[in-house]
Amino acid sequence: MNFIWFQVRPFGRLLKALHGFAYNFKRFYSYAGWRSNMKDIEQRNYNAAKIYHSLEKSMSFKNRRKGAGWSDAYALLELLKVAASLGELGYHDKAACKLLWNFIGLEENSQTDQATYIKSELSKLDFSSLDEHGTRVYTAVDFQRGVLESPEAFFLSRYSLREFKDELVSEEIIKRAVSLAMKSPSVCNRQAWHVYHTTERLVKDAALRYQAGNRGFGDRIPNLMIITTDLKAFMPGQEHYQHWIDGGLFSMSLIYALHSLGVASCCLNWSQSPANDKLLRALVDIKDNHTVVMMLAIGWPEERNNVCISARRPLDEVYTRLKVRSGGYK
Ligand SMILES: Cc1cc2nc3c(=O)[nH]c(=O)nc-3n(C[C@H](O)[C@H](O)[C@H](O)COP(=O)(O)O)c2cc1C
Known part of the structure; x- marks a missing residue:
């Protein structure tokens, strides 16, 4: 019985994947550009x-x-x-x-x-932008302003924190982090991101109800974000996955922006079943054309935190010098 179950189970997973593809296709059909x-x-x-x-x-x-x-x-x-x-x-x-x-x-x-x-x-149009558009000169000196004295100190001091001080992060700091994250690259600079933020207990509970990864700490998350991307920005053909890519890039920038401001965070997975995605949308007010990329638990770190080490794989497992296949490129 057990043997048969293990043989059959992967096909069940494939069917689930098919269901997920169909759901994503339906959303793309309904809302993409x-x-x-x-x-x-x-x-x-x-x-x-x-x-x-x-x-x-x-x-x-x-x-x-x-x-x-x-x-x-x-x-x-x-x-x-x-x-x-x-x-x-x-x-x-x-x-x-x-x-x-x-x-x-x-x-x-x-x-x-x-x-x-x-x-x-x-000349017949009566609108324009107050911002600068076009090109600007950008010197090596300008570029140097972004060089960190100790990149390791910045990158290696970020951990996913799951316990926070019992204190909210102010709207001002949240908005500053979002503005910093907006400097993320996006396809053709379309910036199809949309961030939902709440500090209200009722809204947090509703949003987290079908998110399994917050068990054990979800009731003590001070600020919660739902990071989404707008399907309307993307065309079929080559762009049907672009909302995940641009949304992922933005999410990482946001996490680092928060980190640079001393605010801790923990990603909360939303690789969800169609049923749960629909349940979330029935509980909280997310626009239909916005795809949920992930949620983010946010708060101030406590004086002393117990974090998962989450050690990284050795570099040689993830890094290879690319070569041309012999006879493959003429
Ligand atoms: C897309 C994504 C979803 C995640 N979802 C969860 C989650 O639901 N619950 C959780 O506790 N951690 C979650 N994490 C955090 C990871 O467990 C964590 O990033 C990983 O273990 C590496 O640890 P570090 O962030 O401390 O370096 C998620 C991370 C990512 C990138």
């Missing part, structure tokens, strides 16, 4: 970011191809006209507008017919 509905403010803004980032990149190259970027410039103009006609603007709408002004103002572009046309169309 593949319909390219530019009247939807979020879809349009992610699209605008994708296009203006391509222009921004082209503007940053040392050897810019003359005449490069005009098709993107026209595409952006069309999006801006949609934004203007609807009157509801997002950050990327405004950024795209400012970027387009900068693009047509480039020395090599400004005297062209295309620039004259785009300028006349842009």
Whole structure:
């Protein structure tokens, strides 16, 4: 009986995986940006970011191809006209507008017919961004400002903490950490993150109800976050996993941002069954198009903490110098 059970069990797991894929596909079908509905403010803004980032990149190259970027410039103009006609603007709408002004103002572009046309169309729009967009000079000295005196001291002093002081981390510090984490790279700078935060007991209990990994400490978590990414930012084809990737990068940045501010945290897994994901959504108010990447328990560390050592594997188990396969590349 036991033998048969062990033979059959892996197939049961595969079926569960299939169910999970189907659930993710259904969510992607329902909420991802593949319909390219530019009247939807979020879809349009992610699209605008994708296009203006391509222009921004082209503007940053040392050897810019003359005449490069005009098709993107026209595409952006069309999006801006949609934004203007609807009157509801997002950050990327405004950024795209400012970027387009900068693009047509480039020395090599400004005297062209295309620039004259785009300028006349842009002049009809009454919005732009207050931030800088385009390119900036960044020197080796600027870069040096990020070099840590002791990287080991920073990285190796972070541990997942599961017991915290009985004291909340202020909204101000939480927001500062989120702002720092926003400097994370994301595909085409779309920044499809959304963070939900609570300190209320009732909300924390509801959010943690189906999260198994908080047993033994969940009732003493001061601040709780749910980190999500917006499916609307992503297209089918190559991007169906991008929300997990960008969400994972952001999550790690957030953990390090908190660490840099002296705040402790512990990731709480949300690799969940479709049933539990639905149960969570029935209990707390997370937008349908937001995919839960993970939860994060946050708090001030106690004077003395008992942490898991969680030793790391030796480097040679995870690091290999990449080589070309013999005969594989001609
Ligand atoms: C995505 C993710 C999910 C995790 N989920 C849980 C969890 O549910 N409960 C928990 O106690 N720890 C959780 N952890 C923390 C890991 O156990 C921890 O990061 C690991 O053991 C390494 O230890 P360290 O963070 O102290 O270096 C999670 C970590 C990650 C990255």
